[in-house]
């Protein structure tokens with residue numbers, strides 16, 4: 001079904017490399033996806049898959065050196081964020097695109113009251129707002145994100161809040177600036193399970209109420225299930241499969257996605273003595289990766305061509321997928337021919 005919602009953020013062929021003494025780490029290598037108004041997109045993958053670097057690149061927050069955005073575009077409101085100056089970027093960061101991280105203490109200043117931090121943020125992005133107005137707005141959004149007795153608690157310091165409450169404060173700060181896009185990088189990993197569910201529900205309800213688009217970064221496909229409209233699965237710096245969430249769960253095409261879905265614990269089999277599935281092996285070392293499918297040492301469907309060339313991207317059953325299983329015989333044979341294999345397909 002065609003999606004008529006407006007694209008608000010368009011990431012095109014993004015490439016971010018880290019130039020290290022040991023070699024070039026292609027942390028993000030040709031990543032493309034679009035975020036639509038009011039929708040939530042999930043970016044899923046193991047540690048080191050490039051999901052967080054993708055989102056830091058969107059905000060141009062890559063430490064340089066050793067990092068460098070070497071290619072691609074991030075189009076937001078008809079301009080390429082990657083071309084903007086630091087001053088122009090400050091207008092966008094926190095104001096139009098906000099980020100919340102795993103540990104809110106990394107973003108909150110421990111020495112300043114929540115009220116000071118919120119009022120300053122609001123006034124930084126809107127000089128016409130008085131201190132009193134900014135304070136009232138802060139209290140309103142703190143109430144919106146479920147901080148009890150917000151009028152009194154606004155003058156507390158971050159350490160006087162629990163981890164879950166601090167995460168709510170971060171979401172409130174994003175809302176106070178009317179952010180159009182909220183990037184949530186593993187926002188619940190450091191929290192208790194019950195609090196995790198509350199924070200995810202909060203992000204979802206905020207997105208609905210304010211029409212905020214959300215990019216949710218997580219290693220957990222279970223988190224994505226109830227929350228995201230679309231999912232990008234990343235492996236070794238690239239998106240290996242992208243599909244609407246329901247389609248991805250019903251029929252994963254890439255063997256890695258299949259493995260990730262099988263690894264999610266299921267309520268309906270919780271009594272079973274069967275061992276929980278896990279993908280064997282470790283993610284690859286991404287320094288100077290050879291041109292092959294980097295998943296092949298862990299893939300139970302690997303073929304000869306997988307070891308010699310990166311698979312072409314295909315659109316198949318509404319999914320975008322990069323896997324040799326969906327390539328044409330001509331494409332596979334071209335690889336086999338180039339390596340002189342005697343096992344060409346369809347001879």
Ligand code: SF4
Pocket residue numbers: 254255256293294295296297299300301302303306311322323324325
């Ligand atoms: Fe497995 Fe080959 Fe597909 Fe890679 S390209 S996921 S190794 S089948």
